[in-house]
Amino acid sequence: MTNWDRFLDSFFNARVAAEYLPKIIEGFWLTILLAACIILAGVAAGLALAVLRSLGIRVLNWAIIFVVDLFRALPPLVIIALLYFGLPAAGLSLSGFAAAWLALSLVLMAFTEEIFWAGITAVPKGQWEAARSTGLGFLDTFTLVVLPQAVRMVIPPLTNRTIAITKGTALASVVAVQEILGAAQAGVSFSFNPTPLTLGAVAYLVLFLPVVILGRWVETRFAWKR
Amino acid sequence: MSFDDFLQAFFSLEILQQAWPILWAGLLNTLLLSVVVVPLGFLGGLILALLGTVHSRWVRWPLIAWVDLFRSLPPLVLLVFVYAGLPFAGLEVTALTAVAIGFFLNTGAYYGEILRAGIESVPRGQVEAARCTGLTAAQAMAHVVLPQAVRNVLPDLISNTLEVVKLTSIASVVALPELLFQARQAQSVTYNATPIMAAAVIYFILLWPVVRLLSRLENRQMAGRR
Secondary structure: OOHHHHHHHHHOOHHHHHHHHHHHHHHHHHHHHHHHHHHHHHHHHHHHHHHHHHOOOHHHHHHHHHHHHHHHHOOHHHHHHHHHHHHHHHOOOOOHHHHHHHHHHHHHHHHHHHHHHHHHHHOOHHHHHHHHHOOOOHHHHHHHHHHHHHHHHHHHHHHHHHHHHHHHHHHHHHHOOOOHHHHHHHHHHHHOOOHHHHHHHHHHHHHHHHHHHHHHHHHHHOOOOO | OOHHHHHHHHOOHHHHHHHHHHHHHHHHHHHHHHHHHHHHHHHHHHHHHHHOOOOOHHHHHHHHHHHHHHHHOOHHHHHHHHHHHHHHHOOOOOHHHHHHHHHHHHHHHHHHHHHHHHHHHOOHHHHHHHHHOOOOHHHHHHHHHHHHHHHHOHHHHHHHHHHHHHHHHHHHHHOOOOHHHHHHHHHHHHOOOHHHHHHHHHHHHHHHHHHHHHHHHHHHHHHOOO
């Protein structure tokens, strides 16, 4: 067997691939499920915090800023470890899926709040004043005038950040979730062959390559002329 | 569960005292690791960005493919692939080497995209003027374009560096004894969540100033985009 054959036999072994492909596909759907849950919860919570912050209640704003800073400063894997390995000490056991979901949702929440807040504050004060002077209330001004302008500004950074945090779903493999990476690693240790890892890498490419390319497009599509 | 039990489980001074030497060693390794992987990733990005200035499709398309490939693979997947996969190709790698390779590929792609955007933000006239004064293309790049490019994308560079330092925590997965790994070790020996909590606090103290700085820079950047 030449080196090349040995390489192919290791990384592109058809027999091993056929055996572990179903597991990887299961992992693929689990990754998508986890990512969807994170995006829903994280973006919703982040937007809610940004709206709360625009009310301008000082004590509340300090609390929001602290929470946002906290989850921007902590590595996601540390938060996952704290929730998964730490919480049982408080008599609260989370499943690996729940721990990964909660941790990454909190991180996405923090970044989303920060991005939306920057967008809201970037809308000129005159927009507020003009809208209020036409008789719109605070809520109408905010939802009909300010937020639409803010959203347009925040779409590129928000898309990129969401993609980055969604890739963090791979961290769930550390707390025994059988998503793509978890399934692939299990496959490697059962078969003593790295082909499942190759499959896993391909699965991630299938999932994220279109998203990354979409992100590129969004960036140019929504770019503000400077 | 009483409040005292909670304190005992997460904020035990006694446990902290026992675990401190282990955590300290981990902190030093995290710092050391950051000092290695940040310049490495930056160097990778610089190479990619400079290659991006070559106007040939034979350079441009492979470059985009390379960058998108390594932006699509979650860093942990890349790391596991390098660490668990390469031995099957007859290449034994240490945890540190695997981390260095993984970060070079992954964070290099991100730094590359940022620096490319920076270089593109410098008006063409700058290069033309520099060449007119007799500077070579390389000199114009090094002394005229790059300094301005770096300044234009400084917030993104700092933000990415923060993410890279946070990301060093995934080295714990390949048993590199950085802060999170050490905290997990201490936690599993003491059956107490204090070490992980302590690690989280250390990360926060270390990175909070950077988050504050970024938050200011980003707000200013968004306001400038109007």
